[in-house]
Amino acid sequence: MKKVVIISGHPNLKNSVANKAILDEIARLCPQAEIRKIDELYPDCKFDIKAEQAALEKADIIIFQYPTYWCGIPGVLKLYVEQVMEHGWAYGSKGTALKGKAFIASTTMGVLDKAYSAGGVMKHTIEEFSYWIENFAAGTQMDCKKIFSIGGMMYVPGITTDEQKAALIDKAKKQAAEIVECLKAL
């Protein structure tokens, strides 16, 4: 399989259920994938830009895994994009470091999938809230292969029951398996 680098954009992965389960399952199914947990690597958001660029340069396939907050990517992942994807490296006339790589996004939403629809509380689909990803991929000359999303993944300690938590983890594992199937086909 091609070299896969996953950027985990959860701001507190140790306390996560869904994102942690997705990443753990990908690690089990695809142990050669490199998972970079930016909250653990850089607890103060002081990214080692050269180290991140070196890791991304080695990848054939880059995956962003993150929870959706306020209809978008977490602030910590946005900061990562702003700082690591430098002009002259990721974009611009001389910025071709990511050119030709495959890109996949995978996100979890706390609310149910149906909330992200014209008639739902979010009024728009998760694809509409992900328009920027198309431009991000185009700007960095990556090929955006797919955006995976899964709703109803909210976990609230003391409120979510053990049975509900187990169901969340099952859904997360299913998303991970779909991602790995996608990777195998690339």
Place this chain on the structure above:
Amino acid sequence: MKKVVIISGHPNLKNSVANKAILDEIARLCPQAEIRKIDELYPDCKFDIKAEQAALEKADIIIFQYPTYWCGIPGVLKLYVEQVMEHGWAYGSKGTALKGKAFIASTTMGVLDKAYSAGGVMKHTIEEFSYWIENFAAGTQMDCKKIFSIGGMMYVPGITTDEQKAALIDKAKKQAAEIVECLKAL
């Protein structure tokens, strides 16, 4: 005039031309507005959540002023939203601290306005990339009055000429004047 609190989401306002010019002009035209520069207040993104909540509680009108990066708000401003807009304070059944306040967003884009269109390089309008703001306002029970946006505001030291810089500042001042007119009508 009602109490206005402006949250500046530029990650490095001292080096900004457009955002700085907008804020300076608002301060000149509307000196009673409180401008909170989160990059200067919190250079390490360690927000004083209680202080920010107290400042926002006093406001009748809240403005977010920020540059658009990768089609969205800066990571530092997204972090601010995630951390300051706590469940039970800004949203949720007991989260009514912002209820009834007016909300305005004002953003600058480096690329020309026409880039943000169906036929432009960004493929979608800035309004489409701002869908989340409607949900943010609805979730916090604020009334989103207007989203101001202005393109072609890129400033590159050593490349942008003095004449071009002066033109950027003029455009920025115009946007500031429009915002202040909007405030007067509220």
